[in-house]
Amino acid sequence: MNRKILFCGLLFSGMLLAPAVSRAQEEPDQIALANDVFENNFYEALKQKGIENYDKALRALEICRAEEPNNPVVYHEIGKNYLALMNYPEAEKAFLKATELDPKNRWYWVGLYDVYYQTQDFNKAIPIVQKLTEWRKEFYQEDLVSLYMYTEQFDKALTLINELEQTVGQTERREMFKLQILSNNKLNKPKKQDLEEAIKKYPKEESNYLELIYLYSESNEEEKAEKIAEKLAKEIPESDWGQVSLFKFNLNNNKGDEAAKSMFRILGSKKIDRKIKHRVLNEFIIFAYNNPQYYNDLEKAVDYFADDEEVNVPKEVGKFFFTKRNFDQAGHYFQKSLAADADDIEAIELLLYTYQESQRFDELYTKATEYTELFPTHARLYYFAGFAANKKQQYKKAKEWLENGMDFVVEDIELEAGFNRQLGEAYAGLGDEKKKEAYFSKANKLQKPGE
Template identity: 25%
Template sequence: MTLKKKKIQFRKETFLDNLKSSLFSILFLLCSLNFFGQDSIPAAPDLTEEKELNFQDFFFKALSQKSIGNYQKSIENLESCNQILPNNATVFFEFSKNYLLLNNTLLAKEYIQRAIEKNKLNIWLLKHLVKVYLKDNDFKNAIETQKKVVALNPKERNYLVRLYLRNNNYAEALNLMRVLDKENLLTSNYKRVKENLENRKKRVPVERKLTDKKETVYKQFESNKTYTLLKQILENEQKNPDALLKYSAEGISLFPAQPFVYLMNGKAYLSKKEFDKAITALKNGIDFVIEDKMEANFYKEIAKAYKGLGNSIEEKKYLEKFKKLNK
C-alpha cells in the first residue's frame, strides 16, 4: 500500500472512530438523563470511564441489532446495559420496543410500565404503551392511556377519535369530533365520518337468533344490519365486483369507522378498473386501521391502483410500505 493510500485509510478510520465516539456520547447522555433531562428525573449515578464506555458500547450494539431485526441479540445487549446502569428508563424503553417486535406483549408492557414509573410525563413512553395495548386489542386501556397523551399534547386528539371509533364508542367519538370541528382541526375524512354518524338512524343493531335455518345471510342483513353479517357478505362477494361495490358502499354508510369495508370498496373499484375511486376509498379507510397486517393490505391495494394508472413512482412507494409491514 502506498503512503498516500495509508494516509487516506488512517483518516477514514479516525473519522469512523470519532463518529462512533460521538454517537456513544449522545446515546449515553440520553440514557443518563432518562429522556431529555426532565426536572423530575434524578441524575444518574456517576460511572467510571470504563463502565461508561462499556455501557455505550452495549447500548449502541443493541440499537444496531434492533435495526436489522435481531431483536433477541438487541435484548442481550440491553441486559448488559442494565447490569452496568440498572433501572434506566431509556433501557427499559428499548427492552419494551424489542419485546413488542417479538410479539411478547406481556414483557413489552412490563418494561414500558417500569419506564413510565420513572417518567410519568414522557409522551413517547405513553404513546408506546398505547401501541402495546393495541397489539393485545385492549382498546379500553389504550383509550385511557391516549387520554394521558392528549393531556400532554392536545394535537393527539384525532388519534383518540380513531380509538373511540374502533372500540365502537360512537357517542364519545362524535362529541370529540364536534369539538375538533369547531376548532377547525377535524380532518376531511373525519368530517365525513361525523356526518355519517349524525345522519344514520338512532338505533343499536341487536344480533338475533334465527329460527329459519334456510334464511340466508343476505336475507338476515335486510332486517338485521349488523357489522358481523355485513362482513360475511363482503367476504362472500370478493369475486363479484358489482355486489361487492354495493354492499361495501352501504357498509361505509352504516359503519364509517370499520376499515374492512373501505378495503373491500377499494377492491371492488380495482376490479372495475376505476383506479382513482379505488385510491380515494383506500386512503379514506386507512385512517381507521390499527393492525399492521390490515395496514399492509391497504398499501398493497393502493399500489395496484397506482399501477393501473401507470404511476410507477407511487406504486413503488406503496409497495415498499407493504413490504416493510409484511416482513
Template identity: 20%
Template sequence: MMKKIVIVSIICLYSVLSLSEDKGFAFTPYMRGVICNQIQAYQAAVNILKEVLADEPNNDKAYYQIGVSYFKLNQQDKAISAFEKSIEINPKNLAAYFDAGVVYFERKHYEKALKLYQRANKAMPNQDFYHNIGITQEMLGKSVKAIEAYQKSIEIKPKLDSYYRMGAIYSKLKQHQKALDAYQQATNINNFIPEIYFRIGYTYEIMKKHKKAIDSYKRAINLDPKKLINYKELGISYYNLKQYNKALSAFQKVLKIKPNDHHGYHNTGLAYYKLKQYQKAIDAYQEAIKIKADSRGAYYNIGNIYAILKQYNKSTNAYQMAININNKNIDAYVRMALNYLNLKQYKKAIGVFQQAIIVKPDNYKLYYSLGHTYNELKQYKKATKTYKQAIKIDPNQGGAYINLFELLLIQDQVFGQKLSNTFKKKFSSDKDRIMSFDVFNIFKKIDMHGTLKQTWQQNFRSKHKNAKFKDWVWGDIEDWINNKTKSRMALQSALKFFKTFNEFE
C-alpha cells in the first residue's frame, strides 16, 4: 500500500453528498446523472448531464458530475474542462479542485496540479490539500517544500501517510534520525503496517545500528511473514554483525518463499563462505548462476573460493567467466593474475594485467601489481617504468615509491631530488615508509662514498626507535651487494645491521 503514491481524490464522494442537498429527493435529471455515475454507467451519465447543463448552464454540481463521468471514461481533457468550469462557477467547490488536480497529476502535469491545490488551500486550508501538495512537490523534486507541506497537513490532523512520506524524503536526504522520527510517528497512528517497520529497520541498517535494525525487521516479519525483502534485510543485518548462522537461516527463508530467487542463493553463498563451508558456498553460487546466467558476482566469488582452496585453474576459469560478463571487473583481472603468479606463470600474469590496463588505464593497483610482476622476473627497467606510472596515477600511495626506490638502488640509478622530496613530504608521518626510505638512502650513500660516519647506526636507531622491519625480503639487495667490489664489505656490514635491527629493539 505504502509504495504507491496516494493522491486524495473524492471523485464520486461528492455524488453521494449531492443527493442529500436536493430537498425532497425529487428524482430530477441531475439526480439520474448522479445515480448513473454511482452505478458506473458513465456514458449514460454524460448524456443525461449534458441535457441538464443545456437547461442549467450555471449548475456547478452538474459540471462536476460530468467531469467525474469523463474521468472514468478516460477522456481526461473533457474531465479537466468540466472540473475547471465547475470551479469557475463556484470557486468554493473543493471536490472539483481535488479531482482536477488528480487528472493533472496522472498526466504528470505536476505544476498545474500544484497550482490547483494551492488555490484551493488558500481559499480553505485543508489537511488533504496540504498532503497532495506535498506529493506533488516530491514529483517536482522539491523535497524541502514537500516536507513543509506534509508538516502543515500533520498540524491540522496527524496523518500516517504524511509521516511515512516525510520519513522517505528524510532518508533520501540522508537525514536518518529525522527519518526515524517520522516513521515512529507513523507507527503511533497505526502499528500494524509492516512496511513502516521495514523502513525503520533499513534506516537503522544505514546508520549501522544493526541490532535495532534486526528488531524492526522481526516486527515487520511478524506482521507479514511472507514478505521476502524482510528476511533478506534481516539476513544482511545478521551478516554485518558476523552472526553468519543466523544470516544463513534468514537467507534460506527467502528461498523457501521464492525458490528461484537469484539474490537468495547469492546471499546464502556469502554466508556459507564466511562459515568456511566452501563447497556449500560454491553450490549456492552455482544455483544463482542457473537462475541468472550473467551472475558475474557469483562467478567472481566462486573464483575466490577456489583460490583459497589453491585450485588455481578452476579459480582462473571462474574469474574469466566474470570478465566475459563484465570486462570492466578490474578485481577479477587482478585475482586472475594473482592465480598465475601463484602458479609461477609470470608471462600470463603480465598479459592479464596489460589487458586490464587497456580497460582501466588510470588504475593504480594494476600498474603497481604489474610492476611487482616485472620485478619478480627481474625485468627491472620495465618494473621501474611501471612503478613511475603508478605514482603518476596516484601520488598518494606509498607502496610504489618504496619499490621504486629499491629498484633505483639496485640499478645504480639516482633517486632524484624531486622524487625524494615529494615522498618525504607526503609520507612524513608514516614511520615504516620513512624508515624504508632511510635504509635505501644509507645503502646509496655507502655505495657512493665507500663508508659512512661511525655514528650512522646510532643515529638510525635513535630516529627509528620502537620501529620494526616487517616482512622484508632482502634477496635483490643481497644480489646487488654481491656484485659490488669496492663498497661490498661496508654494504654487507650495513645489511647485517638492518637484518638484526629488530633483535635490539
C-alpha cells in the first residue's frame, strides 16, 4: 500500500490529527507529523504499543526524540510505554518533560497522575490532581477527596466534602468518608452511648446507625455491630447501606443464604458505589469457592456487572478460579467473558489453557483452530492446535499446525521451546526418529541457553 495513502487514511480515522499547538486538548498520540523519519517511527511506535511490544515502541520513539527533541507528544508516548512496562521512574521523567514543554495539555498531567496513583505516591498525586481541576473541576475534586483520605489529611477532606455537598449534592461514597472522618481518633468523635441515644430519639436517621456500626466494628465489638445493622434493616428496610453490614456479618457467620440476599440488594442498589459492589462480589467469590453450592448465586451476581465498562468481571472471576486450578469454573467464566468481548485474546488464551490443563483435547483443538482464523499471526494459537493434535495422535495435523505457527514466534524463548518439543512429539508419532531428536535437542538448548 502507498505510504502516503495510508497516512491520509490515518488522518481521517482520527489516529493522527492537527499539530499540538492548534489542538492542545486532543489525545497527544493523535497529532499530525510532518517529517518522514519522524512520521514513520512515530507510526511504528503506535503500532507496536497497540500490540503491547512496548520495548520496540520505545526504540522507535527514541528516534523520534532525536529528530524532534522538544516535541511533548513524543515524551507523552514514551511515558505511556514506560508506564505499561511498570518502569515508573522513567515514565515519571517522560511525563514531567511533556508537562514542562506543554503545561496546557491536560493529557500530560493525566499521565503523571497515573504514575503516582499506580505507585501509590498519593502525596505527589495531590498537586497533580489540583492542577487537573483546572479542566474538570468537580470530576477531579472527587479524586482529591480520596487522596486526602489516603494521606490522612482529614481536615482538608472534610472541607472539600462539605463544599461538594453544597455545589453538587451528596454521594454515598463521600458520606462514608465523612463517617470515617468523624469516627477517627484524631478528630472529635461522638461516644457510642450518644449514638445509641440518637438512634432511640431519631430511629429513621440512617447516618447514626452507620456511624455506630463503624465504631463497634473498629473496637472489635462485632456482635453489637451486627445488632445495630439488624436494627437498621428493621427500622429503615429501604436502607441499602444496612445491607452492606449485614452481608459481612452473615458471611462471617457462614450464613450463605442471608449473605446472598444482602449481596443482591447491594448489587441492585443505585446508591452504593461500584467499588463497594466489587468488594462485596470479591468476598462472595472466596466464600463460594469454599462453598460450591453457591456457584449459582455467584453467577447471578456476576451478571449484575454486565454493563461494567472498566472491568471485565467474568474474566476476573475466571482468573480467580484458574489460580485455584478449578478449570471447569475458570473455563465457564472465560466463555462468559468472550460472549461479551469475542476478540479478547487474553481471555481466549486463558480459555485454551483451561482446556489444556483439564485434558479436554477435542475442545482445545476445535477452539484453537477456529481462533487462528480470527488471529492468523498469533503463534500461541497454533501451539495449542499442535499440542491438541498430538494428544489426539493426529501427528500429521500437529506437524502442519506447528510448522505454520513457528514463523510467528517473536522473542518468546519458552514458546519457541514448546513448539520444538511438540514438533519432536509429532515426528516421534510419525516414526521419524532423526527429526524427533533434532527438535527435542533444540528445545532443550532453548531452555538452557547458558549451556
